[in-house]
Amino acid sequence: MEKIAVVSMRPPYGDINAAEAVRHALGATGEGLEVSMLLVEEGVLLARKGGEEGESGFTNLADAVADCVDLGVNVYADRESLLRLGLDEGQIIKGVRTVSYPEVAEIITRADRTMIF
Amino acid sequence: MMVVIKSSPETQGARQGLLLARQGKAPVVLIQNGVYLALGGPLAGFEGRVFAVVEDMKLRGVEVQGDAVKPIGYDELVGLMAGDEKVVGLF
Numbered sequence: 001m002e003k004i005a006v007v008s009m010r011p012p013y014g015d016i017n018a019a020e021a022v023r024h025a026l027g028a029t030g031e032g033l034e035v036s037m038l039l040v041e042e043g044v045l046l047a048r049k050g051g052e053e054g055e056s057g058f059t060n061l062a063d064a065v066a067d068c069v070d071l072g073v074n075v076y077a078d079r080e081s082l083l084r085l086g087l088d089e090g091q092i093i094k095g096v097r098t099v100s101y102p103e104v105a106e107i108i109t110r111a112d113r114t115m116i117f
Numbered sequence: 118m119m120v121v122i123k124s125s126p127e128t129q130g131a132r133q134g135l136l137l138a139r140q141g142k143a144p145v146v147l148i149q150n151g152v153y154l155a156l157g158g159p160l161a162g163f164e165g166r167v168f169a170v171v172e173d174m175k176l177r178g179v180e181v182q183g184d185a186v187k188p189i190g191y192d193e194l195v196g197l198m199a200g201d202e203k204v205v206g207l208f
Contacts, residue, residue, distance in 0.1 A: 010125075011125045011150050011153060011177075012177070013149070013150065013176060013177060014123075014124070014125060014149055014150035041127065042125050042126070042127050042153075045125070045153060045177070048177070048178050048179075049178060050178025050180070051175070051176055051177055051178035052175045052176065052178075053176060054172065054175060054176070056172065056176050058176060062178060084127075084158070085126065085127075085153070085156065085158065086156040086157045086158055087156075
């Protein structure tokens, strides 16, 4: 099975990157690829649980990440980035695994393709 | 003077906005991704008033404890901006 790593480095909602990363991760897993979604730097904010879209018109990306987990996407968040941004494991979406940066590098190395957002 | 910050914590924009606010002893208003600053980090030790837009915090699942950051709505944001002599942003 072809492996793809989707790297998300930007926080959600400020621009389109995080939403596109989620969209591509979902699309790839739907096509039968083995998908690893790697949240690094401010991208780890995508793993933050909670969030209510209200009448904003935005798609709730926390729900979308939870969907990724449910559909078999391996979602990882860089531990050092989480710490630096004041997030602990109790504040991130269930099923998102925390990893070290060397582990991030290893996942990317093992992937056949990498997409960076 | 009031400084409006829309950028996330680890951006040059957020750093510049906070630096200006510290040096000018100005209050800060956090909007859009700027509300992530309410989680702490770069805002630690900031002595001025900090406001954050509730709608932007809710979307991002950001909650604040205590009274270090005052949640405001967009109406209040407009009132604050209209009532200040100078508004500097958007960082």
